[in-house]
Amino acid sequence: MKSARGFWILLVGALALGLAIYAGLQGRQGADAALKRATQDAATPTVMVVNPTVSATTDELVLPGNARAFTDAPIYARASGYLKKWHADIGTKVTQGQVLAEIETPELDQQLRQARADLESARSNMEMARTTADRWQTLLKRDAVSRQETDEKISDYNAKKAITESNTANVQRLEDLQGFQKITAPFEGVITARNTDIGALIDAGGQTRELFRLAAIGKLRVFVSVPQAYASSARPGTPTTITLEENPGKVYRGTLARTSNALDPNARTMLSEVEMENPNGEVLPGAYVVVRLRVGLATQGMTIPANALLFRAEGLQVAVVRNGRAELVPVKLGRDYGRSVEVVAGLKPTDMVILDPADSLVSGTAVRVRAPERPKAGAPTPKSGG
Numbered sequence: 001m002k003s004a005r006g007f008w009i010l011l012v013g014a015l016a017l018g019l020a021i022y023a024g025l026q027g028r029q030g031a032d033a034a035l036k037r038a039t040q041d042a043a044t045p046t047v048m049v050v051n052p053t054v055s056a057t058t059d060e061l062v063l064p065g066n067a068r069a070f071t072d073a074p075i076y077a078r079a080s081g082y083l084k085k086w087h088a089d090i091g092t093k094v095t096q097g098q099v100l101a102e103i104e105t106p107e108l109d110q111q112l113r114q115a116r117a118d119l120e121s122a123r124s125n126m127e128m129a130r131t132t133a134d135r136w137q138t139l140l141k142r143d144a145v146s147r148q149e150t151d152e153k154i155s156d157y158n159a160k161k162a163i164t165e166s167n168t169a170n171v172q173r174l175e176d177l178q179g180f181q182k183i184t185a186p187f188e189g190v191i192t193a194r195n196t197d198i199g200a201l202i203d204a205g206g207q208t209r210e211l212f213r214l215a216a217i218g219k220l221r222v223f224v225s226v227p228q229a230y231a232s233s234a235r236p237g238t239p240t241t242i243t244l245e246e247n248p249g250k251v252y253r254g255t256l257a258r259t260s261n262a263l264d265p266n267a268r269t270m271l272s273e274v275e276m277e278n279p280n281g282e283v284l285p286g287a288y289v290v291v292r293l294r295v296g297l298a299t300q301g302m303t304i305p306a307n308a309l310l311f312r313a314e315g316l317q318v319a320v321v322r323n324g325r326a327e328l329v330p331v332k333l334g335r336d337y338g339r340s341v342e343v344v345a346g347l348k349p350t351d352m353v354i355l356d357p358a359d360s361l362v363s364g365t366a367v368r369v370r371a372p373e374r375p376k377a378g379a380p381t382p383k384s385g386g
Contacts, residue, residue, distance in 0.1 A: 045361075046368045049321055049352035052302035052343065061293045064338055065224040065242070065274065069215035069285040071187060077211060078180035080204045081105035083196050088212070090194055094185040100212055101183045103202050112174040119167040126164045129157035180204075189216040190281070215285055220278045222254060224291045225269035227333060229344065233295035234259055240274050241292045244283065252276055252283065256293065290338075301344040308353050309341065310361075318347065319354040319361055326354060326365045 086101040088094055136153040139145045193213035196202070202211070222242060226234045234256060242252040254276035263270050274291060276283070283289065310317040310328065317328045331346035347353070352369065354361075 044366050044368050045358070046370050047321065047326070047354045047357070048370050049354055050305065050308070052304050052347050052349055052351060052353060054302055054349055061226070061230055061295045062337060063224045063226065063291050063293065065222040065289045065291040067283055067285055067287045067289050068221045068223065069189070069217050070219040070221055070275075071189065071216040072192075072285070073186065073214055074210035075100065075183060075186070075212040075214055076208065077103060077183060077202045077204050079103055079105050079108055079177050079202075081108065081181070081202050083198055083200045083202055085198060086194065086196065088185075088191045088194070090191055092191045093189075094191060094214070095188050096185055098185045099182050100185055100191070101196070103181045103183070105178065105181055108174065108177055112171070112178060115167065115171045115174050119164070119171050122160065122164040122167045126157070126160040129153070129160040133157040183211065185214055187214070187216055188218070189214045192285075217281050217285055218277070218279055220276050220283060220285065221257075222274040222276060222289060222291060224272050224274060224293070225264070225267060226259070226272050226293070228263055228268045228270070229332065230295045231259075231263065231270040234270065234272055234293065238293060238295075240294075242274070242276055242283075243290045243292075244287065245290065250282075252278075254291070301342040302347050302349060303337070303340050303342050304347070304353050305355060306339055306341050307356050310357055310359075318343070319357040320347070321352040321354060321367055321369055324366060324368075326357075326361055326363065326367050328361070328363045 081103040084102040084104045088098070088100045094100065133150075133153040133156070136145055136150045140147065140150045191212055192215045193210070195209055195213075196211045202208075236256055236258055238256040240254045240256055242254050244250065254274040256272060257275040258273050260271040274293075304318065308318055309331075310319060312328075315330055316333065318331050319326050319328055321327075329346050329351075331343045333341050333343060354367070
């Protein structure tokens with residue numbers, strides 16, 4: 001009886017130990033599987049997506065532009081010295097010929113005095129040589145002197161005359177330089193920079209620092225980059241409209257004046273220049289503007305956020321989610337709205353476009369789409385536009 005009882009006790013203990021071991025193995029396998037799933041989930045990037053918005057059919061091309069002054073010139077000194085006084089500061093409207101600054105030129109003044117004295121001496125020597133030559137020519141007629149001596153006197157007179165003319169030209173040059181003591185405006189405009197002050201040492205020439213910068217803002221040049229798809233339709237003489245983001249209700253008129261007739265090999269765009277009148281100076285040089293150019297090609301594209309674009313060596317691409325994986329799709333751009341762009345080829349309205357795609361993203365990568373956030377309970381519901 002005791003032996004049979006002990007056998008059953010051992011059998012029950014062995015079964016209990018086996019069950020414990022089995023349960024432990026099963027729990028460990030379950031933990032490993034959960035860890036594997038968690039690792040896979042962590043390795044799968046989560047992305048936000050948006051569907052393209054179909055744009056209306058139009059032949060108007062909307063492009064960002066940069067406004068520049070029609071004439072923008074640095075002003076340097078032509079005479080060396082010290083700045084005596086300046087008469088125009090930044091923002092000052094000046095007319096052509098108006099004095100901007102005055103320069104003291106003591107060295108130039110001394111050179112001019114010396115040159116004038118040399119000129120007087122040369123004139124005196126020339127007059128003496130001329131009188132001598134006339135006398136010798138009179139004596140030659142009476143055969144009182146030789147032809148050789150007479151020719152020498154005439155030659156001496158011509159040499160003294162040439163020296164006088166050289167000194168006269170030198171005096172004129174220094175007087176012209178002295179006239180540059182006053183720096184004047186070469187055209188009507190606005191002073192946009194002043195880089196000097198009273199007492200500053202002024203060196204003549206264009207290799208030194210500019211003293212002033214003058215811009216003619218009554219007329220502006222607006223530079224835009226026309227995409228390759230519309231380059232052939234952008235013809236000089238085409239009317240344009242120009243607006244500012246800070247004042248969208250104000251419309252300015254312009255004309256497409258000229259194009260580069262060449263495409264940028266990197267951006268595949270053609271640099272074009274629009275001229276616009278700006279009599280009141282409302283549009284400042286350097287401003288970002290929006291140019292609307294009619295190209296005569298009615299197109300319909302889809303609009304996506306600009307942060308969805310990928311710039312790769314293969315060209316411009318967009319990442320879309322298809323069957324749970326990312327796929328890189330080449331696209332062709334149309335209009336550029338700044339924060340958004342128009343795609344004229346490569347996408348469908350049903351595509352889920354990935355926002356802010358990683359630079360390391362490649363086609364075939366498994367991704368998980370993040371669900372849009374729902375408003376919290378009690379939060380006000382945003383009203384629809386209009």
